[in-house]
Amino acid sequence: MHRAYSTAHCQLELPDYHPFPKYKYAGVAEALGETLKVEPAPAVTWETLALVHSPTYLNKLRSEGLSRQEAHKVGLPWSGSLLSRALYATGGTLAAAQDALQTGLGLNLAGGTHHAYADRAEGYCLFNDVAVAIAQLRAEGWRGRVLVVDLDAHQGNGTAALFQADPSVYTLSVHAERNYPLRKEQSDLDIGLADGVGDQAYLEALEPALAQAFAFAPDLVFFNAGVDVLGNDRFGRLGLSLEGLAERDRRVLEKVREANRPLVVVMGGGYNRDPQITIAAHAQTYRLALKTLG
Numbered sequence: 068m069h070r071a072y073s074t075a076h077c078q079l080e081l082p083d084y085h086p087f088p089k090y091k092y093a094g095v096a097e098a099l100g101e102t103l104k105v106e107p108a109p110a111v112t113w114e115t116l117a118l119v120h121s122p123t124y125l126n127k128l129r130s131e132g133l134s135r136q137e138a139h140k141v142g143l144p145w146s147g148s149l150l151s152r153a154l155y156a157t158g159g160t161l162a163a164a165q166d167a168l169q170t171g172l173g174l175n176l177a178g179g180t181h182h183a184y185a186d187r188a189e190g191y192c193l194f195n196d197v198a199v200a201i202a203q204l205r206a207e208g209w210r211g212r213v214l215v216v217d218l219d220a221h222q223g224n225g226t227a228a229l230f231q232a233d234p235s236v237y238t239l240s241v242h243a244e245r246n247y248p249l250r251k252e253q254s255d256l257d258i259g260l261a262d263g264v265g266d267q268a269y270l271e272a273l274e275p276a277l278a279q280a281f282a283f284a285p286d287l288v289f290f291n292a293g294v295d296v297l298g299n300d301r302f303g304r305l306g307l308s309l310e311g312l313a314e315r316d317r318r319v320l321e322k323v324r325e326a327n328r329p330l331v332v333v334m335g336g337g338y339n340r341d342p343q344i345t346i347a348a349h350a351q352t353y354r355l356a357l358k359t360l361g
């Protein structure tokens with residue numbers, strides 16, 4: 068049985084009215100509990116974080132934490148539980164990446180915190196989990212080429228910036244152009260979609276983008292499988308159906324299968340107005356990954 072990491076064991080103190088969907092981490096773990104061996108994600112070490120994040124930023128997090136103003140930019144109130152949860156979520160992506168190199172498929176039921184930069188937190192993201200995982204694999208001596216397929220509805224700005232000067236990592240971001248972040252970074256390939264784009268137009272844009280990205284001939288693929296592309300998402304601005312989302316995921320997974328390369332799936336965003344849809348959508352992605360590559 069395949070293993071997946073989860074932050075369901077982490078508490079996160081938030082006011083009741085806060086839109087961050089903390090319910091989904093335990094919800095998805097529960098939905099997949101029969102098909103996967105769900106394990107608590109291990110915490111990433113500060114030493115590993117330092118491979119990507121600046122000492123000033125990390126020291127600040129460890130000592131006084133984010134200021135009110137910085138926390139406002141992140142969109143989450145500062146607390147010890149916020150930091151702790153981020154350590155486990157990032158550790159989950161690293162553990163999943165190590166699994167992927169061993170078994171072909173690594174799964175983190177969290178992560179995809181693509182708005183985090185080397186020196187600052189943004190948009191619900193403290194650490195750039197995918198960048199941290201890649202940096203740790205490098206530190207362990209792994210030298211392969213990496214493709215990051217970021218299909219969250221928001222541009223992977225932190226990830227794009229972190230790898231802009233790194234020819235060994237190819238970043239693809241397919242997102243809603245008018246969505247957050249207002250100021251986009253340059254990925255290796257950016258596809259900015261109009262508001263409200265539905266299944267057909269989305270898949271038509273995705274196909275050539277995937278072809279171009281996989282032509283990079285990666286040795287390892289990360290998939291940020293954010294489900295905030297669904298219609299009725301609070302923040303996504305796109306209009307995919309659950310079936311369209313499944314087709315999106317199948318196309319990515321099929322490319323990975325054809326390339327015969329290991330895959331790491333991280334969760335990404337998902338803020339559907341119906342919490343059950345958010346959970347069902349994320350669970351669908353992981354089930355498809357298992358079915359195609361497990």
Ligand SMILES: [Zn+2]
Nearest residue numbers: 219220221336
């Ligand atoms: Zn998003």
